[in-house]
Amino acid sequence: MSINWFKYSSPQTFYPLAGKMIPWFALLATAFAIAGLYISFAIAPTDFQQGEAYRIIFVHVPAAWMSMVIYIVMAGWAALGLALNARLSAMMAQALAPTGAIFTFLALVTGSLWGKPMWGAWWVWDARLTSELILLFLYLGFIALQASIDDPRRADRAGALLALVGVVNVPIIYFSVKWWNTLHQGSSINMGAAPKMAATMLLGMLLMALAFWMYTVAVALMRVRCIMLERERSSDWVKELSLGVKS
Amino acid sequence: MLIAQGLACLRGDRLLFKNVEIELNAGGLMYVLGENGSGKSSLLRMLCGLLMPEQGSIFWDKKKIKENAENYLSNLTYIGHLNGLKDDLTALENLYMSARSAGNEVTENKALAALTAIGIERCANLPARVLSQGQKRRVALARLWLTEGKLWILDEPFAALDIASVSVLAARLGEHLANGGMAILTTHQDVAINAQSTQTLRLSS
Amino acid sequence: MLIAQGLACLRGDRLLFKNVEIELNAGGLMYVLGENGSGKSSLLRMLCGLLMPEQGSIFWDKKKIKENAENYLSNLTYIGHLNGLKDDLTALENLYMSARSAGNEVTENKALAALTAIGIERCANLPARVLSQGQKRRVALARLWLTEGKLWILDEPFAALDIASVSVLAARLGEHLANGGMAILTTHQDVAINAQSTQTLRLSS
Amino acid sequence: MQWASWSAFFYMGGYAFYVWFSFGLTALCVIWEVLSLRKRSIEALRLSKILAQG
Amino acid sequence: MNGAWMTVLRRDLLLAFRRRSDVATTLFFFLIVSSLFPLGIGPEPAVLSSIAPGVLWVAALLAGMLSLTRLFAADFADGSLEQMLLTPQSLTLLVTAKVLAHWLVCGLPVVLLAPLIGLQYALPNDALLVLIISLLLGTPALSLIGAIGAALTLGVRGSGLLMALLVLPLYIPVLIFGAGAVAASQHGMSANAHLSLLAACSLLSLVLAPLATAAALRISVE
Amino acid sequence: MNGAWMTVLRRDLLLAFRRRSDVATTLFFFLIVSSLFPLGIGPEPAVLSSIAPGVLWVAALLAGMLSLTRLFAADFADGSLEQMLLTPQSLTLLVTAKVLAHWLVCGLPVVLLAPLIGLQYALPNDALLVLIISLLLGTPALSLIGAIGAALTLGVRGSGLLMALLVLPLYIPVLIFGAGAVAASQHGMSANAHLSLLAACSLLSLVLAPLATAAALRISVE
Ligand code: HEM
Ligand SMILES: Nc1ncnc2c1ncn2[C@@H]1O[C@H](COP(=O)(O)OP(=O)(O)OP(=O)(O)O)[C@@H](O)[C@H]1O
Ligand SMILES: Nc1ncnc2c1ncn2[C@@H]1O[C@H](COP(=O)(O)OP(=O)(O)OP(=O)(O)O)[C@@H](O)[C@H]1O
Numbered sequence A: 001m002s003i004n005w006f007k008y009s010s011p012q013t014f015y016p017l018a019g020k021m022i023p024w025f026a027l028l029a030t031a032f033a034i035a036g037l038y039i040s041f042a043i044a045p046t047d048f049q050q051g052e053a054y055r056i057i058f059v060h061v062p063a064a065w066m067s068m069v070i071y072i073v074m075a076g077w078a079a080l081g082l083a084l085n086a087r088l089s090a091m092m093a094q095a096l097a098p099t100g101a102i103f104t105f106l107a108l109v110t111g112s113l114w115g116k117p118m119w120g121a122w123w124v125w126d127a128r129l130t131s132e133l134i135l136l137f138l139y140l141g142f143i144a145l146q147a148s149i150d151d152p153r154r155a156d157r158a159g160a161l162l163a164l165v166g167v168v169n170v171p172i173i174y175f176s177v178k179w180w181n182t183l184h185q186g187s188s189i190n191m192g193a194a195p196k197m198a199a200t201m202l203l204g205m206l207l208m209a210l211a212f213w214m215y216t217v218a219v220a221l222m223r224v225r226c227i228m229l230e231r232e233r234s235s236d237w238v239k240e241l242s243l244g245v246k247s
Numbered sequence B, C: 001m002l003i004a005q006g007l008a009c010l011r012g013d014r015l016l017f018k019n020v021e022i023e024l025n026a027g028g029l030m031y032v033l034g035e036n037g038s039g040k041s042s043l044l045r046m047l048c049g050l051l052m053p054e055q056g057s058i059f060w061d062k063k064k065i066k067e068n069a070e071n072y073l074s075n076l077t078y079i080g081h082l083n084g085l086k087d088d089l090t091a092l093e094n095l096y097m098s099a100r101s102a103g104n105e106v107t108e109n110k111a112l113a114a115l116t117a118i119g120i121e122r123c124a125n126l127p128a129r130v131l132s133q134g135q136k137r138r139v140a141l142a143r144l145w146l147t148e149g150k151l152w153i154l155d156e157p158f159a160a161l162d163i164a165s166v167s168v169l170a171a172r173l174g175e176h177l178a179n180g181g182m183a184i185l186t187t188h189q190d191v192a193i194n195a196q197s198t199q200t201l202r203l204s205s
Numbered sequence D: 001m002q003w004a005s006w007s008a009f010f011y012m013g014g015y016a017f018y019v020w021f022s023f024g025l026t027a028l029c030v031i032w033e034v035l036s037l038r039k040r041s042i043e044a045l046r047l048s049k050i051l052a053q054g
Numbered sequence E, F: 001m002n003g004a005w006m007t008v009l010r011r012d013l014l015l016a017f018r019r020r021s022d023v024a025t026t027l028f029f030f031l032i033v034s035s036l037f038p039l040g041i042g043p044e045p046a047v048l049s050s051i052a053p054g055v056l057w058v059a060a061l062l063a064g065m066l067s068l069t070r071l072f073a074a075d076f077a078d079g080s081l082e083q084m085l086l087t088p089q090s091l092t093l094l095v096t097a098k099v100l101a102h103w104l105v106c107g108l109p110v111v112l113l114a115p116l117i118g119l120q121y122a123l124p125n126d127a128l129l130v131l132i133i134s135l136l137l138g139t140p141a142l143s144l145i146g147a148i149g150a151a152l153t154l155g156v157r158g159s160g161l162l163m164a165l166l167v168l169p170l171y172i173p174v175l176i177f178g179a180g181a182v183a184a185s186q187h188g189m190s191a192n193a194h195l196s197l198l199a200a201c202s203l204l205s206l207v208l209a210p211l212a213t214a215a216a217l218r219i220s221v222e
C-alpha cells in the first residue's frame, strides 16, 4: 500500500500520469465554461436594479471563491509535504500558488470594475475587499519567499511552513477585518446591494466556479511537470525523456 | 557509541558522497580527510543532525539520533568552521555563556581556568572583536575543557593555531580519548594524537 | 621597494611590538612569524596603511606611503584573514569584480583562467555561499593570478587549503618573486617557496 | 434569450466597458498562463536535452 | 534546562546593552514616524486625536518589525545559531527566551514612550491608559509572529523587505484590535472586548509561534 | 578610476537584483505598509488623504532603514570593505557609487509606486505631482545621510555608536519639507518653498555626506 503510494508520489512516475490527466481536465473546464457563459449571458435575465452590470458576478464571485479555496488546498499539500517529507506534495503547493494569486487578482479587478458603476468608486475599504487584498499579499509572500531561496529543498519546506502559518491566520484576519469594518459604519457599503440570488444565477456561478476548478487542476498539473523537469534536470529519467522529444 | 550506515549527501545537484559507513566506539578517534570541497564539513554537520542525510541513518547507543535527540545532544560537542563568538562580548563571557547554554554546569572560574589551559587568560576580558584570528579560534576551542560530552566533532580545529596551541589541543584530545571519549575531526595538517584506535575516512570528489 | 623604520603598534593598552625595521627589495620574500596574537596581522595591516603606526613610518620608492598612496596602492595586493567574498555572487563574479574594483584590467576569461589555475573552475558559477571553506579561500587567492601589483601582502594564505592547493600557491609565489615581485606573508605551517632572498621577522609577545 | 440584437448584446445596457473588461481580462489571464507554461516546459526540456547530450 | 534559558536571555540582553545604538534606532524610528503626521495634517486637535490610535499603533508595529528583521541574522552569521540548535534543551523554549529579550529591549520602550506621543496628539487620559494597556497586550504578539518571519528569511537576499512582506499581513488583526481599543475608549465605549481579543492573539501566538519559529530555524540552518 | 566606480555600482546592483523578485518585493512592501494605515485609522477618505503625505514619506524612510543600516555591515564582515579601502581610487567616489546603487534599488521604487498609493488615498492630481517631485528630490538625501550612520555604526569604538545617533536627526528636515510640500499643495498653497529647501538638503548632503562617510569608514576599519 504505502509502497504503491510512494511509487506514484515519485516525480518519475507522476510525470507521465499528470501528462495523461491534463487534457481531460482541460476538456471539462472548457465544457463547464461554455455552459456557464451561455447561462450568464443568454439565460440569466437582466437585473432590474443594476441592469447588465451584475453579469460581472459570473466571473467575480467564482474567482473570489477560487482564490480562497486554492489557498486552503495549497496549505493542505504543504502540510502533507512537511509531514511525509514527500517532494511531490511540496511541488504541488508551489504549483498552485501562482494560479491562486491570479484568481485573487481577478476577484479584485472585476470587483472594482463592478464597484465603479455601483458605488461610483474604484476602491472602498470594505471588509471583503480588504481581506481579499490581504489574501493577495499572503499569496505574494509565499511566492516571493520560494523565489528567493535557491536550494529547492529548503524553499519547499520554508514555503510549506509559511503556508501553514498563513491558513491559521486567514480566519482571524477575515474576522478581524469584518469587525473593523462594522466599527467604521461610516463608509462601509454592503454587497447586499447585489441582486437576489436567482436560481439561474446561482447555477451560472456554480458552473463558472466548476470551470475554474477544472482549469486550476489542469494548470497546476502543467506547472508541476515544469517544476519536476527543472528540479530533476540532472536525473536520468529527465535526460531520457528530453532525448525522446524532438526539437 | 556512534554508528552511521550508508550515508549519502547531495548538495545542489552534486552527489558529494554515498555509502559512508561509520562505527566509532569509546576511545576511538576518526580523521575525516579529503580535498577542499570533498564534503568533510557536510559529513560532520550531518553527524550532528544539522543536515538531513539524503540516504542512510545515524545511531547513537543503537537509537536513531532524531529519536533520542536529547541524550545525543547532551553528549555531543561540535565546533565548526565558525567560532560562534559575539564580537561585543568578552572572551570570558563568550566562553561562559556558550558553555552554559550548551547545558554544561560551569562557573566563571571554571571558564577562566579553561582559557588559561589554552593559554589566552590574558585576553579574557577583551571583546572578541579585537582578538586575533588564532585567539578567537582558541576561545571557541576552550569549550573542550568544559564539556562532559562523550563525542567531539571538530571541523579543522588546528587551522590558524600556532604550534604551541596545536600541541596543547592535541594533548587535550588524547586525554579525552584516554577517558573513553570519542572524537571525529577534519584537518589538512597532520598532527600526532595518541588514541587506542585511530581510523581514517577519506572522502574523494 | 618597501622600507619601514621603527614601527610600533599599540593595541588597547598593549604594546604589541616596537622598533620593527623592514627592508624589502625586488625579488625579496619575508616571513612574519609569531604566536597567535603576537601582532602579525596588525603589522601587515599597518604596512597596507589600514592601521596607523604608533611610531615609525613606511616608505614605498623612498616616499611615505600616505604621500604617494595612489602609486603604492596600485602596486599593492593584500589578502587578509577575511576572503572578501559576497555570498550571493558566483565565484567568477566575485573574482572578476574584486579584481576590477582593485583597478586591474581583467576580462571574464582571464578571471576564469585564474580560477582554473587554482583548480576550482568547476565552482566558477556557484554562489560563494555554497562553497566550502577552502574553496572560498581559493577564490580569494585567485586574485594573485590577475594582479600586476609588485608587492603582495598575504595573511595566512595557506590556512584551510588542501595539500595540492598549497603547492600550487607556493609555485605562483615563486614565479612572482622570480619576476622581481616582493611578498610578505604570515603562516603557521612551513611551506617551501624558492626566492633569491628570504628574510624572517619573528614577533614575540 | 433577451437580446434584441447583437449590438444590444455588445452594448450591455451601457455597461459594456465594465462587463467586457472583466470577462476579457479573465480570458487574457487564462490564455497568458497556459501559454507561458507551454513555453516554460519546452524550455526546460530543451535545457535538459542539451545537458543529456553534452 | 532553566539554566540555558536564562543564559540565552541574559546573553541577548547583554548584547543589546552593548549595542545600544540598535535599540535607540528603533525608538527613534517610532518617534519620527509618529511625530511626522501632525506636520502633514496641521494642528487641529480633533483630526489629530482621531488618527492618533492608528498612527501610534502602525508606528509601533513598523518599529517592532524593523528591529525584528535581525533577530537571528547575527547568530546565523557567526555560527552561534548552530550551537543553539545543538543544545539538548528544546529549541522552542530557547526561542521564547530570545523573543522575550527582544521584546524587553524593543517592545517595552515603545510602550513606555507611547503616552508621551499620545499627549502630542491630544489624547484624553483614559484613552492614554487604554493605549498603554493595548500596547502591553499586543506588542508581545508582534514580536512572536515577527520571529517566524525572521527565521524563515534567514540568510535570504533582501531579507528585510521580504520579511516585511511575509509578516505585515499577519500583524493586521493585532493592529485592528489594538487601534480599535483606543478608538473605542475615545468614543466613550468600553474597550474590554478589543483588549480581550488582543490578549487572545498574544496567547495564541505564544503557544504556536515559537513552534513555527523553531521549525523555521531548523529549515534555514541546513 | 571610472572602471572601478562602475564596477562597484554594478556589483551592488547585481547583488540587489540577484533575485528578480527583490524589486517586486520592494514595491509590494509599500503597498502593504500603505494599506496598514486605513486599517488602523478607518476608511474615511477625507482623513486618509490628509495623512497620505506622511504615509508615503514614512514608507520611504522605512525602506531606507530596512536596507541602509546594513549598507556597509556586510562588506565589513566579509572583508570586501578593506579591499575597497585599498583600491587606488578615491574612497569618497566609491561611496557615492554604493549610495547610488542603494537609491536605485530602494529609493526609486517609492517614487514609482507613489502615484498608485496616492490614488488609494484619494489624493488630488496636483498633489500627486508634487508628491512625486518631492520624493525624487528628497529620497537621495535620505540615502546619503543614512550612509554616514551606516558607516559610523560599524564603529569598533563605542563613540561610533553614539555618533550614529547624532546622525539620525538629520532625517527630520527632509521628512518635514517633503511631507510639508505635499500638504501645502493639498491646501492649495504653492509647494515651491518646500521643494527648493528639499533640493538644498539633497545637494548639501551630496557634497558633504560622502566625505563624512569615507572618513567614518577609515576610522571603523582600523
Ligand atoms: C475590489 C472590489 C471587490 C472585491 C475585492 C470583492 C471580493 C469579493 C469576495 C472575496 C467575495 C467572496 C466572498 C464570499 O463569497 O463570501 C465576493 C463575493 C461577492 N461580491 Fe464582491 N468584491 C468586490 C466588489 C464587489 C461589488 C462592487 C459587488 C456588487 C455591488 C460585489 C458583489 C459580490 C457578490 C454579490 C458576491 C457573492 C456573495 C456571496 O456569494 O455570498 N463585489 N466579493
Ligand atoms: N547548492 C550547491 N550546488 C552545488 N554544489 C554545492 C552546493 N552546496 C554545496 N556544494 C558543494 O558541496 C561542497 C561542500 O563541501 P564541504 O563544505 O563539506 O567541503 P569540505 O570538505 O569541508 O571542504 P573544506 O576542506 O574546504 O572545508 C562544496 O564542494 C560545494 O561546492
Ligand atoms: N583594544 C585592544 N586591547 C587590548 N589588546 C588588543 C586590542 N586590540 C587588539 N589587541 C591585541 O592585539 C593582538 C592582535 O594581534 P594580531 O591580530 O595581529 O595577531 P596575529 O599575530 O595576527 O595572530 P594570529 O596568528 O592569531 O592571526 C591580539 O593579541 C589582541 O589581543
Ligand SMILES: [Mg+2]
Pocket (backbone or CB within 6 Å): B040, B041, B042, B081, B155, C132, C133, C134
Ligand atoms: Mg569544511
Ligand SMILES: [Mg+2]
Pocket (backbone or CB within 6 Å): B132, B133, B134, C040, C041, C042, C081, C155
Ligand atoms: Mg592574524
